[in-house]
Amino acid sequence: MGRLFGTDGVRGVANADLTAELALGLSVAAAHVLAEAGTFEGHRPTAVVGRDPRASGEFLEAAVVAGLASAGVDVLRVGVLPTPAVAYLTGSLGADIGVMLSASHNAMPDNGVKFFARGGHKLADELEDRIETVYEQHRTGEPWTRPTGAGVGRVTDYTEGFDRYVAHLIGVLPNRLDGLKVVLDEAHGAAARVSPEAFARAGAEVVTIGADPDGLNINDGCGSTHLELLRAAVVEHGADLGIAHDGDADRCLAVDAAGEEVDGDQILAVLALAMRDAGQLRKDTVVGTVMSNLGFKLAMERENIRLVQTAVGDRYVLESMKAEGFALGGEQSGHVIVLDHATTGDGTLTGLMLAARVAATGRSLAELAGVMQRLPQVLINVPDVDKTRVNTSSELATAVVEAERELGETGRVLLRQSGTEPLVRVMVEAADIEQARAVAGRLADVVKSALG
Known part of the structure; x- marks a missing residue:
């Protein structure tokens, strides 16, 4: 299984990549992992759950709430509110978990699940990794520990959140x-x-x-x-x-x-x-x-x-x-x-x-x-190259030094590998847009020849 969590939660096309089953399973896994980490400290845990207005958020919210409540977490459902509102309410209400359903600036078919820890802070990478591991273990057959009777979570609409x-x-x-x-x-x-x-x-x-x-x-x-x-x-x-x-x-x-x-x-x-x-x-x-x-x-x-x-x-x-x-x-x-x-x-x-x-x-x-003058910035993506060599190629290093010498103090060069695609991003800033374009174009050609 590839890593589910990206830089901002779990995202994908709702009901295709991000299903109700996945949302429910991740929520249960998050409750178990945070319990193991001592987050709940022996008290009955509480979660704040919010969403953006996407249609898919309605069924995904239901899945997340069901998962949390089935794991013994009381849920405060705040409805449609911004991500920072869910983070703020998680902290100000003393909740143990915050969950936001949103894909931010992505188009409507997408949606996402983002978890917050106590205080309204994003989860550390190691906790996200542990949630993935626990989710996968139980998806492939290991049974959950399930509370019954009064141990199940209660769900409340928290209308005061707005x-x-x-x-x-x-x-x-x-x-x-x-x-x-x-x-x-x-x-x-x-x-x-x-x-x-x-x-x-x-x-x-x-x-x-x-x-x-x-x-x-x-x-x-x-x-x-x-x-x-x-x-x-x-x-x-x-x-x-x-x-x-x-x-x-x-x-x-x-x-x-x-x-x-x-x-x-x-x-x-x-x-x-x-x-x-x-x-x-x-x-x-x-x-x-x-x-x-x-x-x-x-x-x-x-x-x-x-x-x-x-x-x-x-x-x-x-x-x-x-x-x-x-x-x-x-x-x-x-x-x-x-x-x-x-x-x-x-x-x-x-x-x-x-x-x-x-x-x-x-x-x-x-x-x-006007306190700052925004210098022209040119970005070129160079695909199908060995991005891992962007910082070790002597040919590329020489080209960058020459470009920086040409641009002087009012220009800048940045080469970086994409985190998700086999490409290198070439960014050049200069006081003059034509100079920025020319330098970026030359560097992109060197990237192709040196790393192709």
Whole structure:
């Protein structure tokens, strides 16, 4: 069996790859593994279960709830809420397990199962591996230990989760949003009710698009992966800014008043300065990934803020933040983690904090985002090569040195192997887009000849 867990839970086409049987079995296995790990410490365990609006989430939620309850876990079913809301409620309610059913920005036919440990934190890799092992053992015939009678879990609809999460978001804002007009694109996803409510309670005038989920239209031509509708709506309504979420609202991209995109790097830059000015940016450090735009790095250097870069993936950003005690980190894609207020990326919180900075300073989002100049970035995927030799080929190393010499201090080269495909990614940044394209093209040719 190939590894079920990816970088963000178990995902696949619902009812094909991700079946009700798999969801149920993984939930039972998770309960047994966490019990073995001493997570429950002799008390009756509780789980928080939420989902995004996908139609398949209805039967998958039923399967997960059935699995947990059959393993003796009491379940608080919170319904349709964002991933960060499930993580927050898992922590604030003192639950032992959190489960979110979502495939984030993926198209509607997909779905996923993501587990959280006590406190609302993602499970460690070793626990995910153990859950897979236990699941496979029982799938192939080893019987479960099953409670009976009063030992089975009870299931409750926890309707207070919505208000509790919105109150948390409002409570951590540094200032209100009175006077701001904001367009919100909810991707017909999990934040369709939460985000407009939070922005309105914070004082903003709210215009919503993509906020009518029907179970089939999630991420369909809208949200953070399709900004066209948001750009047009911001200009049409004369709004100060626009905020776009993905299907489970763990990320946020923005649009300024002129309809120009403000990406995750720029959002991080704005929030880093806001938190530094408020004395909240611990160690004057922000965490990004190796894909962070060079313009972001140069901007942070000018502002005397240190940038720590990790491998690509918000879990690696979070690991670095927790290990070193940093307060802010994120990715270009819009996964932004404010660790004092969230255990995972939270798109609604990020959008609120970005709008709060606009309101507090009286400056436009375009002016605030102008703290960094986003350098042109060219990415070429080179398939069908021996990706394992990307760091050992002398021919490739020589070509990279020559390219870096040509680009100088205002350019950058990054070669990395794909984690899931037989290809190497060639990324080049430069002050001039044509130079970036030319250098990337030459390096891609060398990758083909050296590693093909």
